[in-house]
Amino acid sequence: MAKTTVQEFTKGLWAEIPPFRLVLGLCPILAVTKTVENGVGMGIATTFVLVCSNVLISLLRSVIPKRVRIACFIVVIATFVTIVELVMQAFAYPLFLKLGIFIPLIVVNCIVLGRAEAFAAKHSPIPSLADGLGIGIGFTLSLTALAAVREIFGSGTFTVPVSGVALPVFGPEFQPFSFMIEAPGAFVCLGLMLCIMNMVGKK
Amino acid sequence: MSDLILLAISCIFVNNILLMQYLGNCPFLGVSKRMETATGMAMAVVFVLVMAGAITWITNAFILKPFGYEYLRTLAFILVIASLVQFVEMFLRKAVPALYAGLGIFLPLITTNCAVMGVCLINVKEEYSFIEALTSSLSYAIGFGLALILFAAIRERIILARVPRPLQDTSIGLVSAGMLSLAFFAFKGMV
Numbered sequence: 366m367a368k369t370t371v372q373e374f375t376k377g378l379w380a381e382i383p384p385f386r387l388v389l390g391l392c393p394i395l396a397v398t399k400t401v402e403n404g405v406g407m408g409i410a411t412t413f414v415l416v417c418s419n420v421l422i423s424l425l426r427s428v429i430p431k432r433v434r435i436a437c438f439i440v441v442i443a444t445f446v447t448i449v450e451l452v453m454q455a456f457a458y459p460l461f462l463k464l465g466i467f468i469p470l471i472v473v474n475c476i477v478l479g480r481a482e483a484f485a486a487k488h489s490p491i492p493s494l495a496d497g498l499g500i501g502i503g504f505t506l507s508l509t510a511l512a513a514v515r516e517i518f519g520s521g522t523f524t525v526p527v528s529g530v531a532l533p534v535f536g537p538e539f540q541p542f543s544f545m546i547e548a549p550g551a552f553v554c555l556g557l558m559l560c561i562m563n564m565v566g567k568k
Numbered sequence: 569m570s571d572l573i574l575l576a577i578s579c580i581f582v583n584n585i586l587l588m589q590y591l592g593n594c595p596f597l598g599v600s601k602r603m604e605t606a607t608g609m610a611m612a613v614v615f616v617l618v619m620a621g622a623i624t625w626i627t628n629a630f631i632l633k634p635f636g637y638e639y640l641r642t643l644a645f646i647l648v649i650a651s652l653v654q655f656v657e658m659f660l661r662k663a664v665p666a667l668y669a670g671l672g673i674f675l676p677l678i679t680t681n682c683a684v685m686g687v688c689l690i691n692v693k694e695e696y697s698f699i700e701a702l703t704s705s706l707s708y709a710i711g712f713g714l715a716l717i718l719f720a721a722i723r724e725r726i727i728l729a730r731v732p733r734p735l736q737d738t739s740i741g742l743v744s745a746g747m748l749s750l751a752f753f754a755f756k757g758m759v
Contacts, residue, residue, distance in 0.1 A: 388738050389594060392682050396590035435679075436650055443643040451639060466689045469642040473682040475594050548588050549750040556735075556742030563734035 370495045377499025382507060383476050384555075385562045390476035393467050394508060395551040399519070404512030405526040406460045407467065408505025410453070412498070414445045414471050415480060419497035421445075422485040429486075438481045439472070446471045476504060515554055519545030572703050578759040579707035585683050586715040587749040588756075592683030596716060597741055599674070601727075606720035610713030612674040614706070616656060617684050620649050621705025624688040625698055645688055653679045683712055719748055 377383075384394050390411075397407045418441050422429075429437045450468050453461040461468065471477065480500055485493040517523060521539040522531040533539075544550045585591050592613075599605040624645050632638050657675045660668040678684055687708045691701040722744050731740050 388597065391593040391597065392590050392686075395593060439646055439650055439679075440643070443646050447640065447642050450642065466686060466693065469645075469689055470591075470682050470686055472642055472646050473680045473685045475680055478680055547753065548590065549746045549753055551590065552742050552746030552749055554746075556739050556746060559739040559742060560734045563736075563739065 370492055373492045374495040374499040377496065377501070377503040378506070379503075379566070381500070382503040383500060384504075384507060385559055389479055390474045390504065391555075392470065393474060394511060395548075395555065397464055397467055398508060398512035398515050398551065399546050400516050400522075400524045400531075401509060401512045402460070402524040402526045403463055404508040405505065406457070407464055408501070408508045410449050410464075410468060411471055411474065411477070411504055412501025413449060414442060415477050415501040415504075416494060416497040417445045418442045418477060418481055419485040419493040420490050422481045423488060423490045423493035426486050434486065435478075435482070438478060438486075442477055442481070443472050476500065511555060511558060514558070515545045515550065518542045519547075519550065572700070574759055575700060575703050576707040579704050580711040580714065581752065581755040582757075582759050584711045584715055584752050584755075585687065585708045586712055586719075587745070587752045589686070591686040592681050592712060595677060595681055595683075596719065596745070597738060600716060600720040600723050600741070603717070603720050603724060605674075606716050608670055609674045609677075610716050612671040612678060613681065613683065613712050614709040615671065616653060616675070616678050617687060617709040617712075618702065618705050619656070620652055620684050620688055621691060621701050622698075623652060624648055625691055625696075625701045628692050629698075641689075641692070645685060649684055649688070650679050683708070715748065715752070719745060722748065 384390055393407055393411070397403045418438070421441050422438060425437070425441075446469060449471070450461075453464075453468060480497060484496045488496070513523065517534050518541075520531075520541050520543075521533060521535050523534055524531045545554060579585075583589055586593065586596050595609055599609045627644055627648050628638075628641065632641060632644060637644070653675055657668075660671065660675075687705055690708075691704060694704075696704060723741060726740060726744065735743070
Protein backbone atom coordinates (compact mmCIF):
# COMPACT_ATOMS: atom_id res chain seq x y z
CA MET A 366 0.00 0.00 0.00
CA ALA A 367 3.06 2.26 0.03
CA LYS A 368 2.09 4.35 -2.93
CA THR A 369 4.38 7.24 -3.66
CA THR A 370 3.21 10.82 -3.71
CA VAL A 371 3.75 10.93 -7.46
CA GLN A 372 1.40 8.00 -7.95
CA GLU A 373 -1.26 9.71 -5.82
CA PHE A 374 -0.94 12.70 -8.12
CA THR A 375 -0.97 10.88 -11.45
CA LYS A 376 -3.92 8.60 -10.70
CA GLY A 377 -6.22 11.63 -10.91
CA LEU A 378 -5.04 12.29 -14.47
CA TRP A 379 -6.04 8.98 -16.02
CA ALA A 380 -6.80 6.00 -13.79
CA GLU A 381 -9.41 7.81 -11.66
CA ILE A 382 -10.10 10.87 -13.77
CA PRO A 383 -13.41 12.47 -12.82
CA PRO A 384 -16.10 12.33 -14.10
CA PHE A 385 -15.22 9.50 -16.48
CA ARG A 386 -13.78 6.97 -14.05
CA LEU A 387 -15.50 8.32 -10.96
CA VAL A 388 -19.00 9.29 -12.04
CA LEU A 389 -19.27 12.20 -9.62
CA GLY A 390 -19.70 15.93 -9.94
CA LEU A 391 -21.76 15.83 -13.08
CA CYS A 392 -23.76 18.99 -12.53
CA PRO A 393 -20.96 21.53 -13.05
CA ILE A 394 -19.58 19.41 -15.89
CA LEU A 395 -22.83 19.62 -17.80
CA ALA A 396 -23.75 23.15 -16.88
CA VAL A 397 -20.65 25.28 -17.37
CA THR A 398 -19.12 23.69 -20.47
CA LYS A 399 -20.76 25.99 -23.01
CA THR A 400 -17.47 27.77 -23.61
CA VAL A 401 -13.88 26.74 -22.94
CA GLU A 402 -13.32 29.79 -20.77
CA ASN A 403 -16.15 28.86 -18.39
CA GLY A 404 -14.93 25.27 -18.22
CA VAL A 405 -11.38 26.23 -17.32
CA GLY A 406 -12.56 28.81 -14.76
CA MET A 407 -14.78 26.29 -13.04
CA GLY A 408 -12.00 23.69 -13.10
CA ILE A 409 -9.52 26.02 -11.43
CA ALA A 410 -12.04 27.09 -8.78
CA THR A 411 -12.84 23.46 -7.96
CA THR A 412 -9.16 22.49 -7.89
CA PHE A 413 -8.42 25.26 -5.40
CA VAL A 414 -11.24 24.14 -3.08
CA LEU A 415 -10.25 20.49 -3.47
CA VAL A 416 -6.57 21.04 -2.63
CA CYS A 417 -7.18 23.37 0.32
CA SER A 418 -9.95 21.28 1.87
CA ASN A 419 -7.96 18.07 1.41
CA VAL A 420 -4.93 19.51 3.20
CA LEU A 421 -6.91 21.08 6.03
CA ILE A 422 -9.07 18.01 6.61
CA SER A 423 -6.01 15.79 6.61
CA LEU A 424 -4.37 18.06 9.21
CA LEU A 425 -7.49 17.98 11.37
CA ARG A 426 -8.23 14.30 10.87
CA SER A 427 -7.23 13.24 14.38
CA VAL A 428 -9.22 16.08 15.99
CA ILE A 429 -12.51 15.59 14.13
CA PRO A 430 -14.83 13.15 15.93
CA LYS A 431 -15.90 10.26 13.70
CA ARG A 432 -19.64 10.71 14.18
CA VAL A 433 -19.88 14.33 13.07
CA ARG A 434 -17.15 14.17 10.45
CA ILE A 435 -19.39 14.87 7.44
CA ALA A 436 -20.68 18.07 9.04
CA CYS A 437 -17.09 19.14 9.82
CA PHE A 438 -15.99 18.40 6.26
CA ILE A 439 -18.85 20.47 4.88
CA VAL A 440 -17.95 23.45 7.07
CA VAL A 441 -14.32 23.29 5.92
CA ILE A 442 -15.34 23.01 2.27
CA ALA A 443 -17.91 25.80 2.57
CA THR A 444 -15.26 28.09 4.04
CA PHE A 445 -12.99 27.64 1.03
CA VAL A 446 -15.89 28.02 -1.39
CA THR A 447 -16.75 31.34 0.25
CA ILE A 448 -13.13 32.42 -0.22
CA VAL A 449 -13.30 31.49 -3.92
CA GLU A 450 -16.60 33.36 -4.29
CA LEU A 451 -15.23 36.56 -2.76
CA VAL A 452 -11.95 36.40 -4.70
CA MET A 453 -13.78 35.84 -7.98
CA GLN A 454 -16.15 38.72 -7.28
CA ALA A 455 -13.15 40.96 -6.74
CA PHE A 456 -10.86 39.87 -9.58
CA ALA A 457 -12.90 37.95 -12.18
CA TYR A 458 -16.37 39.48 -12.01
CA PRO A 459 -17.51 38.70 -15.61
CA LEU A 460 -16.61 35.03 -15.15
CA PHE A 461 -18.31 35.01 -11.75
CA LEU A 462 -21.52 36.25 -13.38
CA LYS A 463 -21.34 33.61 -16.11
CA LEU A 464 -20.80 30.73 -13.70
CA GLY A 465 -23.62 32.05 -11.50
CA ILE A 466 -24.89 29.69 -8.83
CA PHE A 467 -22.42 26.99 -9.79
CA ILE A 468 -19.68 28.64 -7.76
CA PRO A 469 -21.54 28.34 -4.43
CA LEU A 470 -22.62 24.88 -5.54
CA ILE A 471 -19.01 23.63 -5.38
CA VAL A 472 -19.96 23.02 -1.72
CA VAL A 473 -22.21 20.16 -2.73
CA ASN A 474 -19.94 18.88 -5.49
CA CYS A 475 -19.66 15.18 -4.71
CA ILE A 476 -16.03 15.05 -5.87
CA VAL A 477 -14.83 17.41 -3.14
CA LEU A 478 -16.71 15.67 -0.33
CA GLY A 479 -15.88 12.28 -1.81
CA ARG A 480 -12.13 12.93 -1.75
CA ALA A 481 -12.35 14.31 1.79
CA GLU A 482 -14.13 11.20 3.00
CA ALA A 483 -12.28 8.60 0.93
CA PHE A 484 -8.76 10.01 0.99
CA ALA A 485 -7.96 13.02 3.16
CA ALA A 486 -9.56 11.60 6.29
CA LYS A 487 -7.17 8.64 6.19
CA HIS A 488 -3.89 10.07 4.88
CA SER A 489 -1.29 12.64 5.93
CA PRO A 490 -1.19 16.15 4.39
CA ILE A 491 1.42 15.62 1.62
CA PRO A 492 -0.31 12.66 -0.12
CA SER A 493 -3.65 14.48 0.38
CA LEU A 494 -2.24 17.53 -1.36
CA ALA A 495 -1.06 15.36 -4.26
CA ASP A 496 -4.39 13.59 -4.43
CA GLY A 497 -6.37 16.85 -4.42
CA LEU A 498 -4.13 18.40 -7.05
CA GLY A 499 -4.26 15.33 -9.29
CA ILE A 500 -8.03 14.92 -9.14
CA GLY A 501 -8.48 18.67 -9.52
CA ILE A 502 -6.30 18.86 -12.62
CA GLY A 503 -8.01 15.76 -14.03
CA PHE A 504 -11.37 17.42 -13.46
CA THR A 505 -10.17 20.60 -15.17
CA LEU A 506 -8.91 18.59 -18.15
CA SER A 507 -12.25 16.80 -18.55
CA LEU A 508 -14.15 20.08 -18.28
CA THR A 509 -11.88 21.67 -20.88
CA ALA A 510 -12.18 18.71 -23.26
CA LEU A 511 -15.97 18.60 -23.05
CA ALA A 512 -16.20 22.38 -23.32
CA ALA A 513 -13.93 22.39 -26.37
CA VAL A 514 -16.05 19.78 -28.19
CA ARG A 515 -19.29 21.54 -27.32
CA GLU A 516 -18.05 25.02 -28.18
CA ILE A 517 -16.31 24.09 -31.44
CA PHE A 518 -19.35 22.28 -32.84
CA GLY A 519 -22.03 24.29 -31.05
CA SER A 520 -20.91 27.81 -31.86
CA GLY A 521 -17.94 27.24 -34.17
CA THR A 522 -15.52 29.17 -31.94
CA PHE A 523 -12.81 28.48 -29.41
CA THR A 524 -12.61 30.94 -26.52
CA VAL A 525 -9.07 31.34 -25.28
CA PRO A 526 -9.15 31.33 -21.47
CA VAL A 527 -8.15 34.54 -19.61
CA SER A 528 -8.09 36.77 -22.72
CA GLY A 529 -11.69 35.86 -23.57
CA VAL A 530 -11.13 36.13 -27.33
CA ALA A 531 -13.43 33.83 -29.34
CA LEU A 532 -11.47 32.46 -32.29
CA PRO A 533 -13.54 31.20 -35.22
CA VAL A 534 -12.62 27.61 -36.10
CA PHE A 535 -14.42 26.75 -39.32
CA GLY A 536 -14.65 30.04 -41.20
CA PRO A 537 -17.69 32.19 -41.95
CA GLU A 538 -19.86 29.65 -43.82
CA PHE A 539 -20.13 27.34 -40.82
CA GLN A 540 -23.66 26.77 -39.57
CA PRO A 541 -23.47 26.31 -35.77
CA PHE A 542 -24.84 23.00 -34.56
CA SER A 543 -26.66 24.61 -31.65
CA PHE A 544 -27.93 21.28 -30.28
CA MET A 545 -24.48 20.90 -28.71
CA ILE A 546 -24.60 23.99 -26.52
CA GLU A 547 -28.15 23.34 -25.32
CA ALA A 548 -29.01 21.02 -22.45
CA PRO A 549 -29.70 17.83 -24.46
CA GLY A 550 -26.36 18.13 -26.27
CA ALA A 551 -24.53 18.24 -22.95
CA PHE A 552 -25.89 14.88 -21.89
CA VAL A 553 -25.37 13.19 -25.25
CA CYS A 554 -21.87 14.61 -25.66
CA LEU A 555 -20.76 13.47 -22.20
CA GLY A 556 -22.28 10.04 -22.81
CA LEU A 557 -20.39 9.63 -26.07
CA MET A 558 -17.13 10.82 -24.51
CA LEU A 559 -17.60 8.25 -21.77
CA CYS A 560 -18.11 5.63 -24.48
CA ILE A 561 -14.85 6.65 -26.18
CA MET A 562 -13.02 6.50 -22.84
CA ASN A 563 -14.36 2.97 -22.34
CA MET A 564 -13.17 1.96 -25.79
CA VAL A 565 -9.69 3.42 -25.32
CA GLY A 566 -8.88 2.47 -21.76
CA LYS A 567 -9.39 -0.93 -20.23
CA LYS A 568 -12.08 -1.13 -17.58
CA MET B 569 -52.85 33.28 -8.26
CA SER B 570 -52.31 32.93 -12.01
CA ASP B 571 -48.76 34.18 -11.45
CA LEU B 572 -48.15 31.28 -9.10
CA ILE B 573 -49.57 28.74 -11.55
CA LEU B 574 -47.37 30.18 -14.27
CA LEU B 575 -44.37 29.97 -11.95
CA ALA B 576 -45.21 26.36 -11.11
CA ILE B 577 -45.48 25.33 -14.77
CA SER B 578 -42.25 27.07 -15.62
CA CYS B 579 -40.44 25.32 -12.75
CA ILE B 580 -41.83 21.86 -13.49
CA PHE B 581 -41.50 21.77 -17.27
CA VAL B 582 -39.74 24.72 -18.87
CA ASN B 583 -36.87 25.04 -16.41
CA ASN B 584 -36.90 21.43 -15.26
CA ILE B 585 -34.24 21.22 -12.60
CA LEU B 586 -32.64 17.98 -13.80
CA LEU B 587 -32.86 18.27 -17.54
CA MET B 588 -32.68 22.01 -18.16
CA GLN B 589 -30.76 23.44 -15.19
CA TYR B 590 -28.43 20.46 -14.77
CA LEU B 591 -28.83 20.33 -11.00
CA GLY B 592 -28.97 17.11 -9.01
CA ASN B 593 -27.55 14.90 -11.72
CA CYS B 594 -25.55 12.59 -9.44
CA PRO B 595 -28.66 11.03 -7.84
CA PHE B 596 -30.36 11.24 -11.24
CA LEU B 597 -27.88 8.71 -12.64
CA GLY B 598 -27.19 6.97 -9.34
CA VAL B 599 -30.65 5.90 -8.19
CA SER B 600 -32.48 5.64 -11.50
CA LYS B 601 -31.63 2.01 -12.23
CA ARG B 602 -34.66 0.72 -10.39
CA MET B 603 -38.15 2.14 -10.16
CA GLU B 604 -38.47 1.68 -6.36
CA THR B 605 -35.30 3.59 -5.55
CA ALA B 606 -36.25 6.34 -7.99
CA THR B 607 -39.68 6.78 -6.40
CA GLY B 608 -38.15 6.81 -2.92
CA MET B 609 -35.62 9.44 -3.88
CA ALA B 610 -38.26 11.57 -5.63
CA MET B 611 -40.49 11.57 -2.53
CA ALA B 612 -37.58 12.35 -0.23
CA VAL B 613 -36.62 15.32 -2.41
CA VAL B 614 -40.17 16.70 -2.46
CA PHE B 615 -40.31 16.35 1.32
CA VAL B 616 -36.97 18.02 2.06
CA LEU B 617 -36.90 20.62 -0.70
CA VAL B 618 -40.12 22.35 0.40
CA MET B 619 -38.88 22.59 3.97
CA ALA B 620 -35.41 23.67 2.91
CA GLY B 621 -36.86 26.31 0.60
CA ALA B 622 -38.93 27.77 3.42
CA ILE B 623 -36.23 27.68 6.06
CA THR B 624 -33.44 29.10 3.90
CA TRP B 625 -35.75 31.90 2.78
CA ILE B 626 -36.39 32.74 6.44
CA THR B 627 -32.67 32.52 7.24
CA ASN B 628 -31.85 34.84 4.39
CA ALA B 629 -34.56 37.42 5.08
CA PHE B 630 -34.39 37.59 8.87
CA ILE B 631 -30.81 36.71 9.76
CA LEU B 632 -28.42 37.30 6.88
CA LYS B 633 -29.97 40.44 5.37
CA PRO B 634 -30.62 42.58 8.47
CA PHE B 635 -27.11 41.99 9.80
CA GLY B 636 -25.36 42.32 6.43
CA TYR B 637 -23.92 38.80 6.44
CA GLU B 638 -24.96 37.97 2.89
CA TYR B 639 -21.44 36.98 1.92
CA LEU B 640 -21.79 34.03 4.32
CA ARG B 641 -24.85 32.75 2.46
CA THR B 642 -23.19 29.60 1.10
CA LEU B 643 -21.95 28.57 4.53
CA ALA B 644 -25.24 29.40 6.26
CA PHE B 645 -27.40 27.61 3.70
CA ILE B 646 -25.42 24.40 3.69
CA LEU B 647 -25.42 24.28 7.49
CA VAL B 648 -29.16 24.91 7.64
CA ILE B 649 -29.84 22.23 5.02
CA ALA B 650 -27.54 19.69 6.66
CA SER B 651 -29.08 20.15 10.08
CA LEU B 652 -32.59 20.15 8.63
CA VAL B 653 -31.95 16.81 6.93
CA GLN B 654 -30.49 15.38 10.13
CA PHE B 655 -33.46 16.62 12.13
CA VAL B 656 -36.01 15.26 9.65
CA GLU B 657 -34.27 11.91 9.73
CA MET B 658 -34.37 11.69 13.53
CA PHE B 659 -37.97 12.90 13.66
CA LEU B 660 -39.16 10.39 11.06
CA ARG B 661 -37.38 7.50 12.74
CA LYS B 662 -39.20 8.20 16.01
CA ALA B 663 -42.56 9.45 14.79
CA VAL B 664 -43.36 7.84 11.43
CA PRO B 665 -41.37 4.58 11.15
CA ALA B 666 -43.29 3.49 8.05
CA LEU B 667 -42.28 6.60 6.12
CA TYR B 668 -38.75 6.33 7.49
CA ALA B 669 -38.44 2.82 6.13
CA GLY B 670 -39.28 4.15 2.69
CA LEU B 671 -37.25 7.35 2.67
CA GLY B 672 -34.57 6.56 5.26
CA ILE B 673 -31.58 5.67 3.14
CA PHE B 674 -32.16 8.55 0.74
CA LEU B 675 -32.26 11.28 3.35
CA PRO B 676 -28.50 11.53 4.08
CA LEU B 677 -27.83 11.62 0.34
CA ILE B 678 -29.97 14.71 0.00
CA THR B 679 -27.52 16.90 1.91
CA THR B 680 -25.11 16.69 -0.99
CA ASN B 681 -27.83 16.84 -3.63
CA CYS B 682 -27.12 20.06 -5.45
CA ALA B 683 -30.77 20.36 -6.49
CA VAL B 684 -31.73 21.29 -2.93
CA MET B 685 -28.99 23.86 -2.44
CA GLY B 686 -29.46 25.07 -6.01
CA VAL B 687 -33.16 25.79 -5.63
CA CYS B 688 -32.54 27.66 -2.38
CA LEU B 689 -29.95 29.82 -4.14
CA ILE B 690 -32.25 30.39 -7.13
CA ASN B 691 -35.02 31.53 -4.76
CA VAL B 692 -32.70 34.15 -3.31
CA LYS B 693 -31.28 35.19 -6.66
CA GLU B 694 -34.72 35.73 -8.21
CA GLU B 695 -35.81 37.66 -5.09
CA TYR B 696 -38.99 35.62 -4.67
CA SER B 697 -41.46 36.43 -1.93
CA PHE B 698 -42.11 33.76 0.68
CA ILE B 699 -45.14 32.32 -1.13
CA GLU B 700 -43.32 32.37 -4.46
CA ALA B 701 -40.32 30.66 -2.89
CA LEU B 702 -42.56 27.92 -1.50
CA THR B 703 -44.26 27.45 -4.87
CA SER B 704 -41.00 27.31 -6.75
CA SER B 705 -39.46 24.83 -4.27
CA LEU B 706 -42.48 22.54 -4.51
CA SER B 707 -42.65 22.72 -8.30
CA TYR B 708 -38.94 22.23 -8.79
CA ALA B 709 -39.20 19.16 -6.56
CA ILE B 710 -42.16 17.84 -8.56
CA GLY B 711 -40.18 18.43 -11.75
CA PHE B 712 -37.27 16.51 -10.24
CA GLY B 713 -39.53 13.61 -9.32
CA LEU B 714 -41.22 13.57 -12.71
CA ALA B 715 -37.95 13.49 -14.63
CA LEU B 716 -36.41 10.91 -12.29
CA ILE B 717 -39.36 8.51 -12.53
CA LEU B 718 -39.61 8.88 -16.32
CA PHE B 719 -35.90 8.23 -16.60
CA ALA B 720 -36.05 5.18 -14.31
CA ALA B 721 -38.76 3.73 -16.54
CA ILE B 722 -36.53 4.23 -19.58
CA ARG B 723 -33.54 2.66 -17.87
CA GLU B 724 -35.52 -0.41 -16.83
CA ARG B 725 -36.23 -0.92 -20.52
CA ILE B 726 -32.62 -0.35 -21.54
CA ILE B 727 -31.52 -3.26 -19.35
CA LEU B 728 -33.49 -5.56 -21.66
CA ALA B 729 -31.93 -4.11 -24.80
CA ARG B 730 -28.61 -5.16 -26.32
CA VAL B 731 -26.26 -2.25 -25.89
CA PRO B 732 -22.73 -2.20 -27.39
CA ARG B 733 -20.14 -2.89 -24.70
CA PRO B 734 -18.40 0.49 -24.51
CA LEU B 735 -21.74 2.27 -24.29
CA GLN B 736 -23.06 0.20 -21.41
CA ASP B 737 -24.32 1.53 -18.08
CA THR B 738 -23.61 5.22 -17.42
CA SER B 739 -22.76 6.01 -20.99
CA ILE B 740 -26.06 4.89 -22.50
CA GLY B 741 -27.75 6.39 -19.45
CA LEU B 742 -26.37 9.82 -20.32
CA VAL B 743 -27.33 9.52 -23.98
CA SER B 744 -30.91 8.56 -23.07
CA ALA B 745 -31.00 11.41 -20.54
CA GLY B 746 -30.10 13.62 -23.49
CA MET B 747 -33.06 12.30 -25.46
CA LEU B 748 -35.37 12.88 -22.48
CA SER B 749 -33.95 16.36 -22.14
CA LEU B 750 -34.70 16.93 -25.82
CA ALA B 751 -38.34 16.11 -25.10
CA PHE B 752 -38.44 18.66 -22.30
CA PHE B 753 -36.67 21.11 -24.57
CA ALA B 754 -39.91 21.36 -26.55
CA PHE B 755 -41.48 23.23 -23.62
CA LYS B 756 -39.01 26.07 -24.06
CA GLY B 757 -40.70 29.36 -24.80
CA MET B 758 -44.04 28.16 -23.46
CA VAL B 759 -44.06 30.50 -20.46
